[in-house]
Amino acid sequence: MQSAPLTDRATLLVKCEDRPGLVASLAQALYGQGANILHADQHTDTDTGRFFQRIHFQDPELAGPDPEAACRRLEATVRTVANRDEMSWKIRYGQRAKRVAIFVSKTEHCLYDLLLRHRAGEIDCEIPLIVSNHDSLRPVADQFGIPYHWIPVTTKTKAESEARQRALLEDHKIDLAVLARYMQILSAEFITAYTDRIINIHHSFLPAFAGGRPYHQAAARGVKLIGATAHYATTDLDEGPIIEQDVIRVSHRDQPKDLVAKGRDVERTVLSRAVRWHLEDRILVDQNKTVVFAA
């Protein structure tokens, strides 16, 4: 499909029950394969006994004459270790940038933030399409040369609209859907089909002010900080695994419109961080929580 930019980098993510020797057996397996580990993060939750590891490594054969064969060999090696220790694992190769669809409604700040960081090289992915239930943000898509798909959503057409959305995602082999202030609720089927592959931004510090109009809730309660939460979408609305959160200070001087403006800053920052970490394979989801091996 896309021509593979040759690179010898790959990332391995692993989770399983902890037991002695896991680090050694993975490191040994990679070394036996001729790989050199560049960054390794590892975490054992001593309460739950769960083991998590992220290994970013270099394997010269991946940039060699037969990268496909190199991948197969590598995966066979990891599979052997993983089966022995009942690991859940995945490898992502540097050759292949993840493919991201951005969903928006009428609000532009999160979209711009993602597109500008993408252009600046901070967010490493392909963005083959933007999907929206409104036509409003088409000019932004045009500026960045990204196809814009306007799929209106009404109560009556919802099922059909979703079918069109999902067909788009499949046609474009989308790995990650980012809900960048997309103001529609996706069906359980959609979400389940993309488990841990849909990132949503909620404009509050969850679990405070879950649900609608969080800035008005915040103003009514007189809080001194407002926040934003990026999480993987689940069928329990606003209850998915939290990836990142941040807050910004507010005061009695801030009227609702000021809260909304401050909120924009923290929303776009938090969402972009979450997307970047996902794209760099820094996130492991386990039991509705995330382990984020942030840079």
Place this chain on the structure above:
Amino acid sequence: MQSAPLTDRATLLVKCEDRPGLVASLAQALYGQGANILHADQHTDTDTGRFFQRIHFQDPELAGPDPEAACRRLEATVRTVANRDEMSWKIRYGQRAKRVAIFVSKTEHCLYDLLLRHRAGEIDCEIPLIVSNHDSLRPVADQFGIPYHWIPVTTKTKAESEARQRALLEDHKIDLAVLARYMQILSAEFITAYTDRIINIHHSFLPAFAGGRPYHQAAARGVKLIGATAHYATTDLDEGPIIEQDVIRVSHRDQPKDLVAKGRDVERTVLSRAVRWHLEDRILVDQNKTVVFAA
């Protein structure tokens, strides 16, 4: 009772419905009295039409031969203006440090933070007593030379214990009670008698994780920040007007004991800030929210 340290400083706090000329009439009244305004903060909530002002000023007569008469003159002047414009107001004189009672249970970090800042001159008040339902922190009180009153509280003795606590507050002419991780719930009568004069620290970012064991709730939900909230105690538990909040970053590496340790840092900071602002008459409460004219 205490010998009045002579000072010519005073602070006037005012709230009322907004109307033209409020700032002018107050400034004019003070000027007519011979006072010089050092700091003035003013806020009009254009949504609710409420007016708030804090004026910190210098009046040479307050440090003159007859400070009592100076106070009476000043108050008569302000009363005249205030009655005309239906202002709610109070004046606090620099002569008289507020008198603070600190309530604790077994946890020392908030107590130490308050006492050290008090000794460093950051918190300007007198602390005539520490009250506790346990004897554990008596040595801390002793180090700082502050009388420690151990009043055990059980379900059976609760009413009687509270009566003793309230008698202590009255005997010592206490202006402010600080619940520095005091793990007992005060009765509605107690709280009502000290409306806007009891500051509590809740070890979460309210309204998230209200109620007990907030760090365990936070860990279970996998949040990426934990916080603390200082608020005036009201009969609705954890629902009082918020004075200050702050957060600290946590990660998957933080076990419950680490959350508790990080929480201590943010709790003590938030509580001490709230207490300082109260003592400096920087807080106006209106309709379950605060206006804080922070320095």
Place this chain on the structure above:
Amino acid sequence: MQSAPLTDRATLLVKCEDRPGLVASLAQALYGQGANILHADQHTDTDTGRFFQRIHFQDPELAGPDPEAACRRLEATVRTVANRDEMSWKIRYGQRAKRVAIFVSKTEHCLYDLLLRHRAGEIDCEIPLIVSNHDSLRPVADQFGIPYHWIPVTTKTKAESEARQRALLEDHKIDLAVLARYMQILSAEFITAYTDRIINIHHSFLPAFAGGRPYHQAAARGVKLIGATAHYATTDLDEGPIIEQDVIRVSHRDQPKDLVAKGRDVERTVLSRAVRWHLEDRILVDQNKTVVFAA
């Protein structure tokens, strides 16, 4: 030139030696004029004896049939008070948005941030032109419909280029020039002509790492935070009055390109805040320092 949007709001900024009665006489003068004070911030530096005040007020006559006459009356009133107390003062009327020229070179993040906030209504001004020594950012200007003036600068053409720049600023009645990562040094004449009206962003936490390549300096020194500083340009490079600063955490994992990326975030935030405060007349410069009455 532009049609005046009718508004009854104005802002008065005052600085002078402190003396009793300043607040009262200003408030009284405005009240006598029929004005209602919405927000008043006042600060007396008790060390230097300097008095600073910002008064944001409503004067119905400013939106009346003869706003010009209303302005003249208002200014005559303020002048009388100001002359008596040797105040330095200025009034800005809501009718007239400030006119801003943005100077850029090749870097887009600060420019985008300003333009997006402008479009979102966070930054209240007109932006009649963008000036650059490169043609690179013309497409950005086009997207937002703002005329783009490409004026190349070489050592030889510098004087002539500056003459063209200054002519543009004069022709467009520019109130504020924002150097949004403009990589040329302006002449002393230029800067002097626009004293306290040129805002620059320096990509370090000044005074640390003044001069060029601050991220490389920071990396070499192994600092744990990097920052940005917005200041008014003066003829002493990087020594002008600081308006705003902020920092972001970095670690050994951050390579120079990561520092640059993190720096972009803090630069754009700091610059936009400084510009907003300037446009809202929140900044008073005194003796190479600023008093910022931030919202």
Place this chain on the structure above:
Amino acid sequence: MQSAPLTDRATLLVKCEDRPGLVASLAQALYGQGANILHADQHTDTDTGRFFQRIHFQDPELAGPDPEAACRRLEATVRTVANRDEMSWKIRYGQRAKRVAIFVSKTEHCLYDLLLRHRAGEIDCEIPLIVSNHDSLRPVADQFGIPYHWIPVTTKTKAESEARQRALLEDHKIDLAVLARYMQILSAEFITAYTDRIINIHHSFLPAFAGGRPYHQAAARGVKLIGATAHYATTDLDEGPIIEQDVIRVSHRDQPKDLVAKGRDVERTVLSRAVRWHLEDRILVDQNKTVVFAA
């Protein structure tokens, strides 16, 4: 000397030139020894080609009948790997808490912060002595039951005083000296003898405001943030490897005494963090910079 609390935990720190297989050979060596890796942090600086790793592991034999023999076996194993790959390495055993001497002058806030965190179990070490050139803080030491050594320092007695200090450190087998606002400059000999084992707190955001009276420098320059820097002491004053930095926001309202008060908060926080990371063997020093594997 102290009775070893039995524990099976240890931490291995390694630095060397990067080459393939380092992670695997260390992990394999530990696994061969029967050890289980709990946390592993690893970093390769791709610019300099330097490799850094911290491995926290469990080795049941360390808590077995012959811990000394277990240590010897473990070290022999690591030495073999390390020699082959020219690693610089050290192991710290959980049995043996590090021994810390705190140096103070007259300022108490950093001392209290360390002692309270120590008592709360946040800082895992023994503190056999406090050294001071003044007698002022003896009562604090007494409260926490720690011997206090008053060694006055004058220009004339400096050499002799340092000899007494160093004798104390040797007698008490001190691993780390913490200069908690100790206002004397140590000799080059002293510092060299304790390379990377003396932590100092500088009350500014280095390299800004190096040298004396940084808060006055900061006030004079009108900065909007003040900071603190914890670093290892070197013979180049204020130039040692930076361990941690943080800042706090200040404004025109802050007079020098307020800057000092805010500075206390950030100083104590930064110093305590640096001390904790050192005690947990999270810091590797390389070429005047630190790699901090923070929790």
